[in-house]
Amino acid sequence: MSDLAIELFGVSKRFGPKVAxxxxxxQVPLGVVYGLIGPNGxxxxxxxxxxxxxxxxxxxxxxxxxxxxxxxxALKGRLGALPQDAILxxxxxxxxxxxxxxxxxxxxxxxxxxxxxxxxxxxxxAWKVQTQALSHGMAKRAAMAQAxxxxxxxxxxxxxxxxxxxxxxxxxxxxxxxxxxxQTVVVSSHNLQxxxxxxxxxxILDKGALAQxxxxxxxxxxxxxxxxxxxxxxxxxxxxxxxxxxxxxxxxGEHVLVVRxxxxxxxxxxxxxxxxxxxxxxxxxxxxxxxxxxxxxxxxLL
Amino acid sequence: xxxxxxxxxxxxxxxxxxxxxxxxxxRAVRSGRAMVLLGLYSMFSALVLxxxxxxxxxxxxxxxxxxxxxxxxxxxxxxxIAEEMRKGVLGFLxxxxxxxxxxxxxxxxxxLLVFKITLFFLPAYVALMGFDQLSGEVGPRSIRYLTVRAxxxxxxxxxxxxxxxxxxxxxxxxxxxxxxxxxxxNPDFGFAAMSLNLLKFWLAxxxxxxxxxxxxxxxxxxxxxxxVSLVFNxxxxxxxxxxxxxxxxxxxxxxxxxxxxLSPSYYAGNLLHPGLAQFGASGAAYAAFATLFIMCAxxxxxxxxx
Numbered sequence: 306m307s308d309l310a311i312e313l314f315g316v317s318k319r320f321g322p323k324v325a326x327x328x329x330x331x332q333v334p335l336g337v338v339y340g341l342i343g344p345n346g347x348x349x350x351x352x353x354x355x356x357x358x359x360x361x362x363x364x365x366x367x368x369x370x371x372x373x374x375x376x377x378x379a380l381k382g383r384l385g386a387l388p389q390d391a392i393l394x395x396x397x398x399x400x401x402x403x404x405x406x407x408x409x410x411x412x413x414x415x416x417x418x419x420x421x422x423x424x425x426x427x428x429x430x431a432w433k434v435q436t437q438a439l440s441h442g443m444a445k446r447a448a449m450a451q452a453x454x455x456x457x458x459x460x461x462x463x464x465x466x467x468x469x470x471x472x473x474x475x476x477x478x479x480x481x482x483x484x485x486x487x488q489t490v491v492v493s494s495h496n497l498q499x500x501x502x503x504x505x506x507x508x509i510l511d512k513g514a515l516a517q518x519x520x521x522x523x524x525x526x527x528x529x530x531x532x533x534x535x536x537x538x539x540x541x542x543x544x545x546x547x548x549x550x551x552x553x554x555x556x557x558g559e560h561v562l563v564v565r566x567x568x569x570x571x572x573x574x575x576x577x578x579x580x581x582x583x584x585x586x587x588x589x590x591x592x593x594x595x596x597x598x599x600x601x602x603x604x605x606l607l
Numbered sequence: 608x609x610x611x612x613x614x615x616x617x618x619x620x621x622x623x624x625x626x627x628x629x630x631x632x633x634r635a636v637r638s639g640r641a642m643v644l645l646g647l648y649s650m651f652s653a654l655v656l657x658x659x660x661x662x663x664x665x666x667x668x669x670x671x672x673x674x675x676x677x678x679x680x681x682x683x684x685x686x687x688i689a690e691e692m693r694k695g696v697l698g699f700l701x702x703x704x705x706x707x708x709x710x711x712x713x714x715x716x717x718x719l720l721v722f723k724i725t726l727f728f729l730p731a732y733v734a735l736m737g738f739d740q741l742s743g744e745v746g747p748r749s750i751r752y753l754t755v756r757a758x759x760x761x762x763x764x765x766x767x768x769x770x771x772x773x774x775x776x777x778x779x780x781x782x783x784x785x786x787x788x789x790x791x792x793n794p795d796f797g798f799a800a801m802s803l804n805l806l807k808f809w810l811a812x813x814x815x816x817x818x819x820x821x822x823x824x825x826x827x828x829x830x831x832x833x834x835v836s837l838v839f840n841x842x843x844x845x846x847x848x849x850x851x852x853x854x855x856x857x858x859x860x861x862x863x864x865x866x867x868x869l870s871p872s873y874y875a876g877n878l879l880h881p882g883l884a885q886f887g888a889s890g891a892a893y894a895a896f897a898t899l900f901i902m903c904a905x906x907x908x909x910x911x912x913x
Contacts, residue, residue: 354912357751357755358754358755359751359754359912359913360912360913361912377620377758377759377760378616378619378620378757378758380755381619381755381756381757382756384755385755386751386755388748388751388752390748391747391748391749391750391751391752392747392748392749393749393752394744394747394749394752396634396637396638397634405626405630406752406753406756408626408630409623409626409627409630409753409756409757410756411619411622448752451752
């Protein structure tokens with residue numbers, strides 16, 4: 306058993322002449338919360354669907370928990386998935402449907418599992434409600450609940466908070482946070498702030514190709530740069546680049562100084578040195594922030 | 608997969624099939640569609656029964672009137688002619704197979720006619736019942752919730768079995784109603800004969816219709832849109848009917864006469880045959896069609912993106 310939950314190697318998916326995913330390779334380690342980032346049409350949902358075994362890759366190999374996800378029965382009980390645009394089947398009470406699916410997953414106590422999962426997403430009151438009578442947000446939560454039943458080691462969530470009101474979205478984020486360290490979670494979302502907050506690592510996709518993948522600190526440059534917001538005073542960037550471990554310094558607009566430093570250096574030491582230097586030269590500082598926001602990084606890449 | 612892993616794999620697959628079968632059957636029974644289909648089938652059978660009954664009584668009255676005109680009236684002559692007519696109809700329905708005529712001697716002719724006519728329309732009824740069993744889940748992608756926890760083969764078999772079970776129940780209800788009517792209308796039709804023939808007719812209808820349930824499963828697996836599945840299913844039924852009709856109409860010397868062997872309906876003739884070999888051959892043909900359709904449905908579902 307490897308320490309990878311998911312491994313994609315040279316994966317492509319074509320729908321006729323359209324290439325939805327183009328030669329993507331990425332690895333998701335066990336136990337992390339991993340984000341799939343990208344604009345509409347970037348190939349997130351297609352990649353997600355190949356991980357779940359819904360779609361066959363046109364080229365390349367997909368391994369999920371060490372097996373090919375399209376192998377019949379291979380991921381049973383090991384994968385919980387929230388597909389983005391799958392409609393809940395009509396004609397079922399939510400509770401009965403979840404019990405049916407829990408039974409199908411081979412869970413020991415289907416009713417207990419179904420109730421516990423619905424409670425996690427705050428939807429226990431919908432136990433007797435017919436699926437076709439659920440609002441969009443409720444249906445989304447019911448679908449999320451089915452992915453959580455049985456506490457599978459790998460949970461794939463495609464746009465889990467899309468269309469939810471802020472209170473429920475926060476509740477769903479908390480559910481994901483609670484899974485951190487216990488289960489591997491892959492989250493696909495447009496909400497970059499949410500992903501930055503939740504994820505340990507992420508892959509950025511654009512037009513079907515992998516733009517960048519890595520840990521969140523790598524993606525946001527937390528271990529390679531920081532920003533200093535200047536209130537008053539004159540900054541001379543060339544002076545800063547002569548300091549140990551500083552590789553680059555430049556002004557971003559009138560009041561923001563961006564400093565890049567060597568990956569080998571300890572961030573706290575470099576930041577302290579630079580801030581000390583600035584204060585020593587009469588520069589007044591409003592704040593310091595490490596790296597850049599994920600949103601800025603993504604906008605820079607795409 | 609090695610041998611030791613294959614056994615639990617198969618057992619797990621069977622368990623999944625049973626769970627899906629039970630759940631889908633419960634949903635189908637509770638749904639309004641089951642009641643609508645039962646109503647439609649009952650109304651159709653009742654209509655056929657009424658028309659056949661009315662025609663038979665009209666013919667009987669006309670014959671009696673002619674006999675009276677010719678001065679050959681009397682119950683004995685009337686009964687003899689009625690028996691000859693009955694034999695004629697039986698001969699027509701059984702292709703003059705003496706063994707079958709003997710075996711069906713006790714069955715009221717109305718029941719036979721209703722059986723034959725409803726059997727002709729049963730495939731259309733089956734199509735209406737199950738055209739969306741898979742396409743109705745693939746189109747809106749709800750099948751994705753199933754395939755992360757069950758094999759595609761289990762989903763297919765579970766759906767097929769739930770459709771087959773529902774049909775089994777509906778056909779039994781209708782056959783029971785027709786036989787009870789026949790028993791009331793024909794006092795000579797004893798309880799033992801009624802029970803035995805009810806079982807035979809029900810079994811024949813089930814053997815016949817299972818291949819069509821499998822065909823409907825195949826049509827449903829081929830498309831994402833339920834409406835397209837339904838239209839394609841009806842096209843297939845028409846093509847099979849055409850093959851059987853053309854195959855029967857052309858002479859033995861024509862190559863086209865082989866077409867009838869490719870149509871399931873060709874094998875319906877011997878489903879009520881008392882000879883085990885004849886019934887077995889028909890049953891085997893239907894089992895082969897059902898297996899072929901199910902295998903094709905599985906290959907389609909297994910290969911497709913969901």
